[in-house]
Amino acid sequence: MTILHQVDPIAFSLPAFELFGRQFHPQVHWYGIMYLIAFLSAWWLGRSRIRAGRLPGVDQTAFGDLLFYCMFGVVLGGRVGYVLFYAFGDFLADPTMLLRPWEGGMSFHGGLLGVLVAAWLWARQKGLHFFDVMDFGAPLVPLGLGFGRIGNWIGGELWGRTTDVSWAVVFPHSLPQPFWSMDGEALRAAHASGVLDAFARHPSQLYQAFLEGVALFALVWVYSMKPRARYAVSGMFAVGYGVFRFLVEFVREPDPQLGYLAFGWLTMGQILSVPLILLGVFLFWKSRTAPVLQPRIDAPAPAKGR
Numbered sequence: 001m002t003i004l005h006q007v008d009p010i011a012f013s014l015p016a017f018e019l020f021g022r023q024f025h026p027q028v029h030w031y032g033i034m035y036l037i038a039f040l041s042a043w044w045l046g047r048s049r050i051r052a053g054r055l056p057g058v059d060q061t062a063f064g065d066l067l068f069y070c071m072f073g074v075v076l077g078g079r080v081g082y083v084l085f086y087a088f089g090d091f092l093a094d095p096t097m098l099l100r101p102w103e104g105g106m107s108f109h110g111g112l113l114g115v116l117v118a119a120w121l122w123a124r125q126k127g128l129h130f131f132d133v134m135d136f137g138a139p140l141v142p143l144g145l146g147f148g149r150i151g152n153w154i155g156g157e158l159w160g161r162t163t164d165v166s167w168a169v170v171f172p173h174s175l176p177q178p179f180w181s182m183d184g185e186a187l188r189a190a191h192a193s194g195v196l197d198a199f200a201r202h203p204s205q206l207y208q209a210f211l212e213g214v215a216l217f218a219l220v221w222v223y224s225m226k227p228r229a230r231y232a233v234s235g236m237f238a239v240g241y242g243v244f245r246f247l248v249e250f251v252r253e254p255d256p257q258l259g260y261l262a263f264g265w266l267t268m269g270q271i272l273s274v275p276l277i278l279l280g281v282f283l284f285w286k287s288r289t290a291p292v293l294q295p296r297i298d299a300p301a302p303a304k305g306r
Contacts (some may be wrong), residue, residue, distance in 0.1 A: 001166075002168045002169065002170050002191070002196070002197050002200040003167065003168070003169045003170065003200075004169075004170045004172075004187065004188060004191040004196070005156050005169050005170060005171045005172065006172070006184060006187070006188070007153075007154050007156065009029050009030055009031065009154055009155045009156070010027045010028070010029055010030070011028045011029060011030045011033055012027075012028050013025065013026070013027045013028070014026040014027070014028065029155070030151055030154040030155070031151035031152075031154065031155050032151075033151075034147040034148055034150055034151030034154075035075075035147075035148065035151070037147050038143065038144030038145075038147040038148060039067070039071055039144070041140075041143045041144060041147070042067060042070075042140040042141070042143070042144055043064075043067055045139065045140045045143070046063050046066075046067060046136075046137070046140050047060060047063065049136060049139070049140075050063050052295055053295035054136050054224075054293075054295055055128075055132065055133070055136040056293070056294075056295070057126075057128070058126070058128070062126065065122065066119065066122050066133070066137075069118040069119065069121065069122045070115045070118045070119060070137070072114075072118060073111070073114035073115040073116075073117055073118030073119070074111040074114050074115050074118075075106075075111075075114070076114050077110045077111045077112070077113050077114015077115065077117070078106035078107055078108070078110050078111035078114060079098065079106060079107075079110070080098070080110055080114070081106075081107035081108075081109055081110010081111060081113060081114070082106055082107040082110055083098050084110065085107055085109065085110065085268060085272065086107065086255050086257065086258060086268060087257060089257070090257070106148075108145065108245075109272045109276070112276075115137075115141075116134075119133050119134060119137065129230065131230050131231050131234060131283075132230060132293055134233075134234040135224070135228070135230060135231070135232070135233040135234050135293070138220055138224070138233045138234050138236070138237040139217070139220045139221045139224045139233070139237075141237065142212060142213055142214075142216040142217035142220060142221075142237075142241075143213055143217050145208075145212040145213050145216070145241075146208075146209045146210070146212060146213015146214060146217070147209075147213070149205045149206070149208040149209035149212065149213060150205070150206075150209050152205040152208075153203065153205035153206055153209065156171045156172065156173050156174075157173065157205075158204070158205055158252070158253075159171045159174050159201045159202070159203070159204060159205070159252075159253055160201045160202025160203060160204030160205075160207070160251045160252050160253055161201060161202055161204075161251055161252065161253050162198075162199065162200065162201050163200065163201060163202050163251070164197075164200070165202070167203065168197075168200035168201060168202065168203075169200060169201055169202075169203045170191060170196045170197070170199055170200050170201070171201060172187060174199065174201060174253075175196065175199055176199070179196075201253065202251040202252070204248060204251050204252040204253075207248050207251065207252075208244075208245075208248050208252075211244040211245075211247075211248060212241060212244055212245065212248075215240075215244065216237070216240045216241055216244060219236065219240050220233065220236050220237050220240060223236050224236075227292050227293065227294055227295065228287070228292065228293075229287040229288070229290040229291065229292050230287060230290035230291055230292070230293060231283040231284070231286045231287040231290055232283070232284060232287040232290075234280075234283050235279075235280045235281070235282075235283030235284040235286075235287060236280070236284075237280070238276050238277065238279050238280030238283060239276075239277055239280030239281065239284070240280075241273075241276060242273040242274070242276035242277035242280060243273075243277060245269060245270075245273045245276075246269075246270050246273040246274070246277070249267045249269045249270045249273075250265065252267070252269070254267040254268070254269075255267075255268065
């Protein structure tokens with residue numbers, strides 16, 4: 001028996017108000033809440049790494065500035081990356097779509113580029129080596145990725161390919177047009193009759209939440225607990241994410257405006273993951289002769305005798 005996905009993407013609604021003669025009905029979506037939780041997890045983990053001296057010379061206040069830079073980088077880069085990689089034709093037809101992120105569309109690879117630029121600007125301002133900052137920040141990212149994929153799951157978007165596995169999920173938004181006009185009760189009746197089983201799909205969002213979130217976090221966090229040569233932790237993150245994303249693309253439905261780009265299976269997500277894997281391998285190679293950044297914890301002042 002398949003599972004019918006019926007989760008309300010709206011967490012709660014705020015009171016309506018009028019502004020400049022227009023009525024507004026603000027709603028808070030679960031996807032936005034997942035973004036907030038992602039940033040809070042990075043803040044909490046980062047503070048623990050600062051206390052452990054994982055980025056010598058940087059205090060909690062400076063780390064807060066870094067996280068603020070990266071928040072803007074991930075949102076701006078994620079939106080621009082989606083438009084350039086996945087919806088460039090739509091952008092040419094309507095450039096204002098870039099300014100409407102609430103309509104959907106964020107790219108991890110674009111968000112990563114945004115974070116890299118933001119971190120580079122911050123590192124340059126502080127006089128730090130860029131990859132010391134990257135090695136510090138890499139373990140903070142995976143949990144946020146996992147929360148983002150949970151947001152995709154709640155929103156019933158970015159689903160997987162059709163399958164007959166026992167845990168397959170029917171996503172209403174993925175159904176053919178005749179089913180679009182059905183209300184919740186009609187969909188539940190159609191699902192109970194087995195009519196919708198042919199459209200059941202892999203819950204690839206949950207696969208990615210586990211691989212890119214839980215598994216990648218465990219891999220990079222444990223690896224970073226021991227002092228490593230510069231570039232190594234960033235290399236582990238790049239290889240780990242690239243491999244996990246490349247593999248999960250085999251069960252994830254490609255973006256409809258792109259489809260498969262070659263061989264009947266190659267997707268844009270896989271193409272964008274290959275350079276990331278190669279970059280990780282290069283960083284591992286470069287780390288062989290790089291210095292090891294040792295944690296530094298300032299010793300407390302000795303107590304005065306009485």
